Amino acid sequence: MSRDICIYLEFLTDAHRAQIEKAAGAAGFVPHFFTLDQFEEAKDCLQHCEVLYAHSPELLRTAPAGLKWYCCSFAGVDPYCKDPSIFANPDCLLTNSNVYGVTIAEHVVMVTLMLLRRMPEYEEVIRAKSWSNQLAVRSIRDNEFTILGTGNIGVNVAERMRGMGAAKITGLSRSGRPHPAFDTVYPISRLDEVLPTASILVMALPGTSGTFHLLDRARIALLPASAYVINVGRGSAIDQEPLMEALNAGRLAGAALDVMDPEPLPKEHPLWNARNLILTPHVSGNMTLGYTCDTNVEMFCADLANYAAGRPLRGLVNRKLGY
Amino acid sequence: MSRDICIYLEFLTDAHRAQIEKAAGAAGFVPHFFTLDQFEEAKDCLQHCEVLYAHSPELLRTAPAGLKWYCCSFAGVDPYCKDPSIFANPDCLLTNSNVYGVTIAEHVVMVTLMLLRRMPEYEEVIRAKSWSNQLAVRSIRDNEFTILGTGNIGVNVAERMRGMGAAKITGLSRSGRPHPAFDTVYPISRLDEVLPTASILVMALPGTSGTFHLLDRARIALLPASAYVINVGRGSAIDQEPLMEALNAGRLAGAALDVMDPEPLPKEHPLWNARNLILTPHVSGNMTLGYTCDTNVEMFCADLANYAAGRPLRGLVNRKLGY
Numbered sequence: 001m002s003r004d005i006c007i008y009l010e011f012l013t014d015a016h017r018a019q020i021e022k023a024a025g026a027a028g029f030v031p032h033f034f035t036l037d038q039f040e041e042a043k044d045c046l047q048h049c050e051v052l053y054a055h056s057p058e059l060l061r062t063a064p065a066g067l068k069w070y071c072c073s074f075a076g077v078d079p080y081c082k083d084p085s086i087f088a089n090p091d092c093l094l095t096n097s098n099v100y101g102v103t104i105a106e107h108v109v110m111v112t113l114m115l116l117r118r119m120p121e122y123e124e125v126i127r128a129k130s131w132s133n134q135l136a137v138r139s140i141r142d143n144e145f146t147i148l149g150t151g152n153i154g155v156n157v158a159e160r161m162r163g164m165g166a167a168k169i170t171g172l173s174r175s176g177r178p179h180p181a182f183d184t185v186y187p188i189s190r191l192d193e194v195l196p197t198a199s200i201l202v203m204a205l206p207g208t209s210g211t212f213h214l215l216d217r218a219r220i221a222l223l224p225a226s227a228y229v230i231n232v233g234r235g236s237a238i239d240q241e242p243l244m245e246a247l248n249a250g251r252l253a254g255a256a257l258d259v260m261d262p263e264p265l266p267k268e269h270p271l272w273n274a275r276n277l278i279l280t281p282h283v284s285g286n287m288t289l290g291y292t293c294d295t296n297v298e299m300f301c302a303d304l305a306n307y308a309a310g311r312p313l314r315g316l317v318n319r320k321l322g323y
Numbered sequence: 324m325s326r327d328i329c330i331y332l333e334f335l336t337d338a339h340r341a342q343i344e345k346a347a348g349a350a351g352f353v354p355h356f357f358t359l360d361q362f363e364e365a366k367d368c369l370q371h372c373e374v375l376y377a378h379s380p381e382l383l384r385t386a387p388a389g390l391k392w393y394c395c396s397f398a399g400v401d402p403y404c405k406d407p408s409i410f411a412n413p414d415c416l417l418t419n420s421n422v423y424g425v426t427i428a429e430h431v432v433m434v435t436l437m438l439l440r441r442m443p444e445y446e447e448v449i450r451a452k453s454w455s456n457q458l459a460v461r462s463i464r465d466n467e468f469t470i471l472g473t474g475n476i477g478v479n480v481a482e483r484m485r486g487m488g489a490a491k492i493t494g495l496s497r498s499g500r501p502h503p504a505f506d507t508v509y510p511i512s513r514l515d516e517v518l519p520t521a522s523i524l525v526m527a528l529p530g531t532s533g534t535f536h537l538l539d540r541a542r543i544a545l546l547p548a549s550a551y552v553i554n555v556g557r558g559s560a561i562d563q564e565p566l567m568e569a570l571n572a573g574r575l576a577g578a579a580l581d582v583m584d585p586e587p588l589p590k591e592h593p594l595w596n597a598r599n600l601i602l603t604p605h606v607s608g609n610m611t612l613g614y615t616c617d618t619n620v621e622m623f624c625a626d627l628a629n630y631a632a633g634r635p636l637r638g639l640v641n642r643k644l645g646y
Contacts, residue, residue: 102462102464102488103460103462106436106439106440106462106463106464106487107436107440109432109436109487110432110433110436110437110440110442113429113430113432113433113436114433114437116429117429117430117433117606117609119433122603122604122606123446125604126595126602126603126604129588129590129595130604131586131587131588131604132604133604133605133606133609135606135609135611136609136611137426137606137609137611137612138611138612139425139426139429139612139614140429141425141429141612141614142613142614160486160487163483163486163487164429164432164483164486165425263454264454265452265454267452272449272452279449280445280449281445281448281449281453281454281455281456282456283440283445283456283458283460286440286456286459286460288458288459288460288461289460289461289462289464290465291462291464291465
């Protein structure tokens, strides 16, 4: 009997499929490919598969207890950790794909510059077909960054800001373990000490019970009025109401949110109209970059070899911690 | 009799004034400071000055033949070169301040990412309080840049794109002299060979008779439909009508213009409404960055020492060539 892999993904090219065929063959597996319009076919196939490579809570719910490894093509796996009943097999391995650092970091560079260079205001000038260029702009060079999350995203952000001449880059992580991309890494328990002098706060945290409303009303009040807040992790990490109030009252210089709570944001939500706020519809980790897709497939193939050989998986998620 | 310097600038801090006082004293000069609301006072003082540090064609016109050096605090000196009669002294030295590379390069990084990441389109989605995140985005990483102008701006742009993983950076300059920031530098006479494979074309050229409508209808037609055009030099370097036509017809992916012809752009100008065009009101070289102002003053002080000692001036402009 063959050992089967169900692959239910939209972004694969012919070259990616060939690459997976080869890796699967070497590991003693047979891959079965489905696109997103083939849900029923994927579901039927999944009933006799040992491995699933996809991003679909709906499909995962149909998997039998025989599923031993679910490789999620996304980085954020909160939907799979919040509700353990989604797995028929309680010991099913879960890996995520931490390959979005490059594209998300480019998004962070973009919105950082848009905030520092007053683009929300200049875009108003341009929409009015007006001409005024006296707004004071600020620079990445000689500026300071505070980055919550020192994983793939945080490191890629730090490297780019360093390359553009940032004066100081502070990281915060659960462990506080040093990393060469940061001048200092503090444990996140020291967040309150760091906020009063933060200039640009970048949030790249997973959605877990420990990060829910991490930036709450009290912490937003600790930030200086000249600070900017950028969130590319999970919307739930910020209490949005005090954030809006601070923006509208000028107690924060600006913010850029690619993630919100809930998504999509309802039409009547007041966040749409907050002052100096750049909203984007959860696009920072967009899958359309060739580099992101290539790395996604490479990571799966490498972990397939690890899995077949009984070695630890690089992308392994602790299903209890949520990352 | 004292040797006098007339300084007519808005951005100086007390620290800058002290720095200039010190450099002037060491060089045997006396500086006289005026802000932009003191035109008459500056004009009276200028009548007995050997040096003027300002950016004001109006004030320069009032200078007598005794003026020997005009240090312009801006990088673009086309207003002073197009009409030589602006100088009473035909041999008056002209220097410019090439200190805008950092801030202009940050602007170029911002608009490059805004174009590659489809921000003009996503901003429409957000303005409609809608939610759609399926537009394909592109990346600076592994992308290619063609930069017209290999001076202070071009080099700062090239360095930032390299730091973010650009695959290939081609420069074009009058001389074609190699520079380590670029993979290759071609003489601008070979522009037509380069355009058909250009991905992101960044224009950072001075406004001279040689750059007028350099990107004309024929050259715009040479660009691939997937190309982006970014101009931070002078608006006159692009023939705007064929550029608009190409954008509106989808024969170009997008453009970002910080400079236009004329400026301010008249209310009725069709450029305001061109498709996938990011307009900014000539803000890329904004003087409000501390770094830019500090470097401006440093360069003036260094050249004042050079001037007093009879050495060549670092910022010297060839008034005939215009840069």
